[in-house]
Amino acid sequence: MQNFIFFDIDGTIISEDGFLPESAVRAIRSARAKGNATLINTGRTSMNVDPFLKEIGFDGYIYGCGTELEYDGKILFHETQTPSLSREIVELVRRTNVAVLYERSDAMFYDTQTRMLPGLEELLDLYTRKHTAFSAVPETPDWYTDKFVIWYDEKSDLAGFQKGIQGKFDYIDRGNNFAEMVPWGCSKAKGMAKLMELFGAEREQVFAIGDSLNDRPMLEFAGTGIAMGDNPMLHPYADYITVNLKEDGLEKALAHFNLI
Structure with a gap:
């Protein structure tokens, strides 16, 4: 069964000062090689997702906390304000x-x-x-x-x-x-719901990994919500808490759930 893994960026894939652990790159690529769909789910808008992040290899993106959806290079949804x-x-x-x-x-x-x-x-x-x-x-x-x-x-x-x-x-x-x-009406979770409806996927196939309170909706929507170890404000909404980014928290979380 294919799983869908949604990753926040800041504090989850890279640190606030821009450090990208090799373990995070290795884990995301391994999860994709195993047949899972890997997707970024970020508060950043599309122009603000760095090229080096996209080079890791992702199947899709939810930008701007659900204001824009992209999958397989196609824009599926984009909400702007008047x-x-x-x-x-x-x-x-x-x-x-x-x-x-x-x-x-x-x-x-x-x-x-x-x-x-x-x-x-x-x-x-x-x-x-x-x-x-x-x-x-x-x-x-x-x-x-x-x-x-x-x-x-x-x-x-x-x-x-x-x-x-x-x-x-x-x-x-x-x-x-x-x-x-x-x-109003947009969130990381709403973006996930739109994509899951498109693919006919069940919530048990959905994993979400984040580190801050704007990740709460996606952790609560996912069948399995994973919080990084840094921010205890998010921990009450997670099913599993891993260690922090610099301790290879992302890779350890995916390994724990046999996603890599």
């Missing part, structure tokens, strides 16, 4: 004094009219070093986003921000004054 809603969010972000990065499949944007908090500054510095393109939010009527992330501090009106996105976006607390906004 320019009017996107501009409404821009005004909300500016009014509530948070820092922001807007993400869509072909571009990323920061806002020169909002704050530059340390987390955003560090991320933009990383993108600069990696030659990952980003630009300022244009003041054009046709601009739009797919999803976005924010950073906040004691000067931010977080309650006002959360109230402003109700019914439009899900708010995912990522810890350390950082949060991710995913369109």
Whole structure:
């Protein structure tokens, strides 16, 4: 029976500082060679998945927490936000004094009219070093986003921000004054469900491996949810907890379930 294995990226395949263990590459390739379908399931949009990750070899991708699905090189689904809603969010972000990065499949944007908090500054510095393109939010009527992330501090009106996105976006607390906004009705789990319906697969065939709270939906949807050892916030939602990435946690988890 073919299994479907969904992998988060950051903290699961690579560390936050970009370290890719050879054991992770070996494990993913071995799982695929054994006849399993291997898929990335990430909060990143498609333009932000590094080429060296795609070179590992995957059958498909769920991008942007379920906002875009790709399998066997074909785009199966892509949800974007309207320019009017996107501009409404821009005004909300500016009014509530948070820092922001807007993400869509072909571009990323920061806002020169909002704050530059340390987390955003560090991320933009990383993108600069990696030659990952980003630009300022244009003041054009046709601009739009797919999803976005924010950073906040004691000067931010977080309650006002959360109230402003109700019914439009899900708010995912990522810890350390950082949060991710995913369109209402989209999630890593919803993306998985769409693919499983397409292939007529049962949940018992589905494995999901992640490390942070935005991975909770996919761990709960999967027949077997696996959490990396680093983040105890995710552990209550996992069926199995492996060790961390640098201790070869991904490879050990796949070996435990006889997937490699």
